[in-house]
Amino acid sequence: MGGTGRTTWVYDFSQGNKDQKDLLGGKGANLAEMTNLGLPVPPGFTITTDACRYYLEHGSTPPELADQVTEHLTALEKAMGKTLGDPADPLLVSVRSGAAASMPGMMETVLNVGLNDESVRGLATQSGSDRFAWDSYRRLIQMFGKTVLGIDGELFEHALDEVKREQGTESDLDLDAAHLEDVVRRFTAIVREQCGRDFPQDPREQMDLAINAVFDSWNSERAILYRRRERIPGDAGTAVNVVAMVFGNLGMDSGTGVAFTRDPGSGAQGVYGDYLQNAQGEDVVAGIRNTVPLAELERIDEGAYRELMETMARLESHYRDLCDIEFTVERTKLWMLQTRVGKRTAAAAFVIATQLVDEGLIDMDEAVRRVTGDQLAQLMFPRFVSGGDATQLTQGMNASPGAAVGRAVFSSETAVEWAGRGEKVVLVRRETNPDDLAGMIAAEGVLTSRGGKTSHAAVVARGMGKTCVCGAEELQVDTAATRFTAPDGTVVGEGDVISIDGSTGRVWLGEVPVEPSSVVRYFEGEIGRESPEADGGADELVRSVHRILTHADARRRMDVRTNADTPEDSARARRFGAHGVGLCRTEHMFLGDRRQLVEKLILAEGDDERQAALDALEPLQKQDFLEIFEAMDGLPVTVRLLDPPLHEFLPDLTDLSVRVAVAEAEGHRDEGQLRLLAAVRRMHEQNPMLGLRGVRLGLVVPGLFAMQVRAIAQAACERRTAGGDPRPEVMIPLVGAVQELEAIREEAERVIAEVCQEHPDLRILIGTMIEVPRAALTAEEIAHSAEFFSFGTNDLTQMTWGFSRDDVEAAFFHAYLDKGIFGVSPFESIDGPGVGRLVELGVEGGRRGRPDLKLGVCGEHGGDPDSVHFFHEVGLDYVSCSPFRVPVARLEAGRAALGAERAGT
Numbered sequence: 001m002g003g004t005g006r007t008t009w010v011y012d013f014s015q016g017n018k019d020q021k022d023l024l025g026g027k028g029a030n031l032a033e034m035t036n037l038g039l040p041v042p043p044g045f046t047i048t049t050d051a052c053r054y055y056l057e058h059g060s061t062p063p064e065l066a067d068q069v070t071e072h073l074t075a076l077e078k079a080m081g082k083t084l085g086d087p088a089d090p091l092l093v094s095v096r097s098g099a100a101a102s103m104p105g106m107m108e109t110v111l112n113v114g115l116n117d118e119s120v121r122g123l124a125t126q127s128g129s130d131r132f133a134w135d136s137y138r139r140l141i142q143m144f145g146k147t148v149l150g151i152d153g154e155l156f157e158h159a160l161d162e163v164k165r166e167q168g169t170e171s172d173l174d175l176d177a178a179h180l181e182d183v184v185r186r187f188t189a190i191v192r193e194q195c196g197r198d199f200p201q202d203p204r205e206q207m208d209l210a211i212n213a214v215f216d217s218w219n220s221e222r223a224i225l226y227r228r229r230e231r232i233p234g235d236a237g238t239a240v241n242v243v244a245m246v247f248g249n250l251g252m253d254s255g256t257g258v259a260f261t262r263d264p265g266s267g268a269q270g271v272y273g274d275y276l277q278n279a280q281g282e283d284v285v286a287g288i289r290n291t292v293p294l295a296e297l298e299r300i301d302e303g304a305y306r307e308l309m310e311t312m313a314r315l316e317s318h319y320r321d322l323c324d325i326e327f328t329v330e331r332t333k334l335w336m337l338q339t340r341v342g343k344r345t346a347a348a349a350f351v352i353a354t355q356l357v358d359e360g361l362i363d364m365d366e367a368v369r370r371v372t373g374d375q376l377a378q379l380m381f382p383r384f385v386s387g388g389d390a391t392q393l394t395q396g397m398n399a400s401p402g403a404a405v406g407r408a409v410f411s412s413e414t415a416v417e418w419a420g421r422g423e424k425v426v427l428v429r430r431e432t433n434p435d436d437l438a439g440m441i442a443a444e445g446v447l448t449s450r451g452g453k454t455s456h457a458a459v460v461a462r463g464m465g466k467t468c469v470c471g472a473e474e475l476q477v478d479t480a481a482t483r484f485t486a487p488d489g490t491v492v493g494e495g496d497v498i499s500i501d502g503s504t505g506r507v508w509l510g511e512v513p514v515e516p517s518s519v520v521r522y523f524e525g526e527i528g529r530e531s532p533e534a535d536g537g538a539d540e541l542v543r544s545v546h547r548i549l550t551h552a553d554a555r556r557r558m559d560v561r562t563n564a565d566t567p568e569d570s571a572r573a574r575r576f577g578a579h580g581v582g583l584c585r586t587e588h589m590f591l592g593d594r595r596q597l598v599e600k601l602i603l604a605e606g607d608d609e610r611q612a613a614l615d616a617l618e619p620l621q622k623q624d625f626l627e628i629f630e631a632m633d634g635l636p637v638t639v640r641l642l643d644p645p646l647h648e649f650l651p652d653l654t655d656l657s658v659r660v661a662v663a664e665a666e667g668h669r670d671e672g673q674l675r676l677l678a679a680v681r682r683m684h685e686q687n688p689m690l691g692l693r694g695v696r697l698g699l700v701v702p703g704l705f706a707m708q709v710r711a712i713a714q715a716a717c718e719r720r721t722a723g724g725d726p727r728p729e730v731m732i733p734l735v736g737a738v739q740e741l742e743a744i745r746e747e748a749e750r751v752i753a754e755v756c757q758e759h760p761d762l763r764i765l766i767g768t769m770i771e772v773p774r775a776a777l778t779a780e781e782i783a784h785s786a787e788f789f790s791f792g793t794n795d796l797t798q799m800t801w802g803f804s805r806d807d808v809e810a811a812f813f814h815a816y817l818d819k820g821i822f823g824v825s826p827f828e829s830i831d832g833p834g835v836g837r838l839v840e841l842g843v844e845g846g847r848r849g850r851p852d853l854k855l856g857v858c859g860e861h862g863g864d865p866d867s868v869h870f871f872h873e874v875g876l877d878y879v880s881c882s883p884f885r886v887p888v889a890r891l892e893a894g895r896a897a898l899g900a901e902r903a904g905t
Helices: 021-036 049-058 065-080 119-127 130-147 153-168 175-197 203-217 221-230 281-286 294-300 302-319 346-358 364-370 372-376 411-419 432-441 455-462 518-521 540-555 565-576 587-588 594-604 607-631 651-666 671-683 695-700 704-721 740-754 774-777 779-783 793-801 805-818 830-850 867-874 885-902
Strands: 011-012 043-046 093-099 108-115 240-243 255-262 269-277 325-332 335-341 391-395 397-402 403-409 425-429 446-449 467-470 477-480 483-485 491-493 496-501 506-509 559-563 583-584 634-641 727-731 765-770 788-791 854-857 878-881
Touching: 011 021, 011 065, 021 043, 021 093, 021 240, 021 411, 043 065, 049 240, 049 335, 065 203, 065 240, 093 203, 093 740, 108 130, 108 203, 108 281, 108 583, 119 130, 130 153, 130 203, 130 432, 153 175, 221 432, 221 885, 255 294, 255 302, 255 346, 269 346, 269 607, 294 302, 294 878, 302 325, 302 335, 346 364, 346 372, 346 540, 364 540, 364 885, 372 867, 397 455, 403 411, 403 446, 411 425, 411 432, 425 432, 425 830, 432 455, 446 455, 446 483, 455 467, 467 496, 467 765, 518 651, 540 885, 559 885, 565 607, 565 885, 583 587, 583 878, 587 594, 587 607, 594 607, 607 634, 651 671, 651 704, 695 704, 695 740, 695 885, 704 830, 740 765, 740 779, 765 779, 765 830, 765 854, 774 779, 774 793, 774 830, 779 788, 779 830, 788 830, 793 805, 793 830, 830 854, 830 867, 867 885, 878 885
Parallel strands: 403 425, 425 446, 446 467, 559 583, 559 878, 583 634, 634 727, 727 765, 765 788, 788 854, 854 878
Antiparallel strands: 011 043, 043 240, 093 108, 093 240, 255 269, 255 325, 325 335, 391 506, 397 467, 403 496, 477 483, 483 491, 496 506
């Protein structure tokens, strides 16, 4: 609110700061911050995100907005000594979006607002350059036509290309003032033809329409898609920044660029960025002309270069982080157009965090906060070994690291279609634009022939963790013909397999073999596992990961276990930092050759048949457990008793019926097959996920769970006798009522007592999975008979939502995501208000029933970063996840503890 009691919709740059991103958007808040630091920022003002939300809700701008914009425009005109629309010496402004969270290229920008048929001549006179004036005007009509009037941008591109062809050139720079005036005439004709009206000549109308267009672009298809992927709230809105224009297209002593205070690809310190002489900012990110490295600016304009270096150092120290900077040089004068904490690759995030610690700018707590589990997961992807049998075609810029192999596709639509049918694809374009976002998401990687490390393709790919090679200018990309031609004449068509290396910029025809990343090799113990910072073989990335994970381990409250069913997985998870097994699924031990044993057990018609099957299974089970206890010696191993949906272990009813019918039709009667068919019909279930499984199977099939408990106890005793330290825990699945648990527990305790007479001090905990909603609601009662709970959030999610995961994800989840019913799949990240609430009730009730109850989670959510934070908040003691997610969970458990500490909870 302003001092007069009115709502303040507009703020001058001098009135804000970097901490007001939610109100002023990231761009506006940072422009205000740089203004307050005394840096050379063109004057301007910001229209708030509140105004955007009002506009989107009411379909019109707030009643007071026009007057407030006029007040600030008048102040801007006074500061610049020029008036918007003055035919002799016009003030021009840019109208730019600026959401609180960075959304590069997703929303609209209009430059050179204020030019018309009269003021373009005044601008020519004042600047001393007719060419500059007409170039600025054609840019306004082109951007305004596409962004504000909704005209197909290809129409303007074709008209511009036509003029260049007529003049025998491929470069915009070869067009003189007369040629560009011709371009303007053609552009205005396009506007008249497409819109039925002339290009607006009133500069204030231009500005107001551009402001509304920026608001509208918040709900463009590409912006919605980007927000969904990045989990940015849909109701946040965007601010609009109106800024006095400064011009990088005044001649070769002018230019525009993007700079990073450190390499956003690797984190290395140095001079990184792109510069383009005689250009405006959009030319750099659009990749229309290939840039020169930022270091070249020192040769082009030493004064501007040195001032830029000093400004970059100042901003990095002020923000205590990598900064991404947009700037313009106008006739040797440096102007700062934007700064923000820069997007970076996962590798750069870890390296930069520890660099900043070593430089004294942040501490290790902050370093842990600066990286994420998703970034760590990206670092565990494999990388190329060598070219193998593949042929290297060219080398471009290493814009976003990683190894991507897939079939070449040349449009976003094709990428989405082919990926949807299971194909791995690489999206190939001359340059990407925001409309390519869906294809970039679908593709394994992105290859462009134009643009630099700050092009749209590079910035968006880095933010998504996608492999990207850009600026491979030797490739002749023909998107219409769906092919590209390499320097040696090799033609690569749509569907041909290519490999791109985002770390080196190399591009191959064919599939290149891959190897584990250095981070995985570190976890596997191949690189200085105990102290990689002292290991000459460990690179800076590995040392950074080691330092950050070590600190996260020291700060986290929750333990991290693994879901593992084999000794190999158990050993690997231990190397990756797991402190035990949180879920050993025994049904996974009976796939393959052993499946028939379970089938015989389930279909047994008498005690003798059943006992024979149990006797055959027991030694196999004992050996399984013995090897896992050995791999996890000294750490807990939670063994879930058999929980097979019966259809996974029985012959398919339809197939078996057909076989029997065919045999009978041919005169063959197989009594064994008939007996089997009768048994399968008897056991057949319409919905096996809600049928005879888990504890129900243990109660109905006599001796089944007793056999498993006996095998667990025997393996533990044998391990103890051998000098080991086994710590088994027996988990009873699918309990919905305490009486089920009590019945199985009584049997299990009797078996354990019989087996462990020589090791009376061997403690085997008995607990249950909380995966049935009723169990969560009656947790206090169940806790009286359980020493631990492990929340099985996969089944809990299915039963709470009424979803069968195997059926619904492919059937309609994409529609739910598109319609915003889901922000993210509830099987991917915990559904806090629904499934999460049941977890909370289970925790609260369980602890009331047994204060020392051990609480964990073993569903897929145990390795999801957002879910790990939720589990910390509700008070679980550990999470359990797949071996490769263990490092991710370790890091996020540390970040969750630090986040709670900062929040004072």
